[in-house]
Amino acid sequence: MVETRVIDGILGAYQNDAVNLLQILLKVQSVEPKNYVSEEVAMYVANHLDIPISRVYEVVTYFAALSHKPQGKHVIQICNTTVCQLNGFNEVLKWFKDALKINPGETTADGLFSMKLTPCIGACDISPAIKIGTNVYGNLTKEKVEEILSELRGAIS
Numbered sequence: 819m820v821e822t823r824v825i826d827g828i829l830g831a832y833q834n835d836a837v838n839l840l841q842i843l844l845k846v847q848s849v850e851p852k853n854y855v856s857e858e859v860a861m862y863v864a865n866h867l868d869i870p871i872s873r874v875y876e877v878v879t880y881f882a883a884l885s886h887k888p889q890g891k892h893v894i895q896i897c898n899t900t901v902c903q904l905n906g907f908n909e910v911l912k913w914f915k916d917a918l919k920i921n922p923g924e925t926t927a928d929g930l931f932s933m934k935l936t937p938c939i940g941a942c943d944i945s946p947a948i949k950i951g952t953n954v955y956g957n958l959t960k961e962k963v964e965e966i967l968s969e970l971r972g973a974i975s
């Protein structure tokens with residue numbers, strides 16, 4: 819688990835207010851080495867916000883951007899809702915599967931990438947679309963997928 823003073827800093831930045839639970843969890847997850855909300859962290863946050871741990875888990879399980887399992891440094895969320903389904907979701911999924919040798923719900927052996935399916939990410943106008951972190955990528959082609967992956971690999975120090 820990340821140091822508690824780091825979590826305290828995040829909680830403080832959001833006024834220790836449970837209204838900001840989603841933002842708090844996203845931020846906490848981003849500083850966790852394995853990019854997830856562990857049981858220990860969920861308990862710590864729940865205690866400090868004085869809310870039931872079940873509420874933390876409701877948020878973690880509802881939002882595709884959060885995870886209660888360890889994830890790769892980069893989480894590739896592939897939209898599988900109708901418009902993307904019609905515009906090439908199957909090809910996009912295949913390109914990522916071929917490039918990373920993993921299936922949705924899995925993480926690459928080097929811990930760099932996880933892949934998951936997600937409902938509409940609000941980018942239907944540029945579908946097929948994916949989201950990685952806060953970045954949305956659309957009008958995907960095989961070349962574009964390769965470019966995105968090599969940029970992300972290059973960004974890792």
Ligand code: FES
Pocket residue numbers: 897898899900901902903937938939940941942945947
């Ligand atoms: S259906 Fe895929 S972004 Fe909306």
